[in-house]
Amino acid sequence: MRDTSNTSNTRTAAKRASSRSSRLSIVLALSASALLSVLGPAHAAPARDPLPVDIPDYQAALEAVKSTAVRDAVCRFLRTPLPTGAAGTDGPVQTIPEMAEPCQGLPTFTIKDPLALNEITPGFVAGTARPLPTEAIKLTQLVSSLSTTVNGRTATVMLAPTQGGGWHLAAVRDGDSDASYAGMAAVGTLVFTEPQIRGWYQLKLNTVEPLNDHARQGLNGQASVSLADYQQLVKARYADKLPGSEYDTNGYSSGSGTQRDADGTPASTPLLAGGFGAALALAGGAFVLRRRRRAHTG
Template sequence: MRESRTSRERTVPRLARLAAGLALTASALLCATGSGSAARDPLPADIPDYQAALAAVKSPAVLDAVCRFLGVPLPEGGAPAPLEVPDEAEPCAGLPAFKLKDPLPVNEITPGFVSGQVKPTAAEAVKLTHLVSSLDVAVNNRQATVMLAPSEGGGWHLAAVRDGDGDAVHAGKAELGSLVFSEPQIRAWYQLKLLTVTPLNEQARQGLDGRASMTLADYQKLVQERYADKLGGSDYDNKGFSSGYATASRVAEHDTSSAPLVLGGSGAALVLAGGAFLLHRRRRTTG
């Protein structure tokens, strides 16, 4: 009897150690799985008022705006003048079913970083300017991206619908421990990990003068050379040589309603002018 009790006493600690080991293994696997998921998808915590952003991309008004955009064929080579988009009662009728993906954050370089007034740190170099959401499926062989701008007092509103899904694709490349940001003036996308900047597209590779990577401090010197004399309010801007240095957030500051507005950059965008939806192409210049 004594031997049996001793055997049980030895077995219980072994079982306890085994259970603890399995628990630690499961925890490690769960953490690895969680890290992998976070590496693929930007965390919703990075987006203020995330539930409001989700509600916006699922709202009938935004879906109708996308359908109006998709309902007008894009002219080859661009249109010489804005094209009026018909104001149909049921703009989604006749189009294949689609949904908008969960919104993703878009970070852009800040004017302070460009001017050299702030140090080259992640917190000072880039900031969240708007959100993007693309279609879950192509509609009639076309993709589209919705841009959401922050509303005064909180929340998000529709700012534009753009052709293609490039912005959403690049914004979705954010990984755990890194930050994806845009240099919108040249349509360049970069990844910032610690203090190292690496290009994510061809425009970014050209933006780094062909280098595979560089420090954030060196990158700041490059954008200073490109834009420091072209910031909003500069002589270059005031003389009307270009739109000056403007982020998407600066454009959105001029509109606090839910109406779509012009978004600079190449490509087609859905806008609202004089109460009518218009489709036009615009290219931002930097020099």
């Protein structure tokens, strides 16, 4: 005769275990749901980690590049023929006329979200700052490119920090290379420029890697160097070209001094020097289009 009591006890134990398992699953599910509700969207994992150099007042920067005033400035820039000038010299300064509807008749475009434009710091170049990312690199401006070419041209909107907070239009520049390189920043890396030679680099922890030919030349052809070794390279190149030096007062400095107008008076907003691109500058409250002087390395 079969022992039905043992079979019954086994079945009862199994039911109890199943019941406990179900209750545990429910509790875990409710706990996870409650945790997500507490954390909310603000604590969800971002699509990408923030850059080591934070962008302050980023909402103000977004509002600036989406504003009608900035869009009109871009349209005026795109409607004005680029000035001509010999390489390495200043071309003629053109005043851009006022237009009632500067964007009328132009192809539809949008201005992308702004990106950080980081540069090496004067202290890092002088050797007074330590070769650490927080002391070697600083945020100087924001750059935004266009969503598409307009009549065969591209442009970059450059924002400068406003005293007291926020951002304002500093210039509209021909081309989109600045925004393209700035957009190469990925999780755990920092992209920065050495504007004097138009070199773009990527910093991974404490290693500097070139992103373009100018940067490769700046590293003497090396595939990578330590941040400390890179500091020695730029110190040798620019230690005698810092603000107040003859190099700076002659207008070759990148971002350390102010862009000067044709009569020698400082413009209201500094521009990045280097390359041959034309820029729509805010000089004395008026838009002027100039082909910028090529930056030299010595």
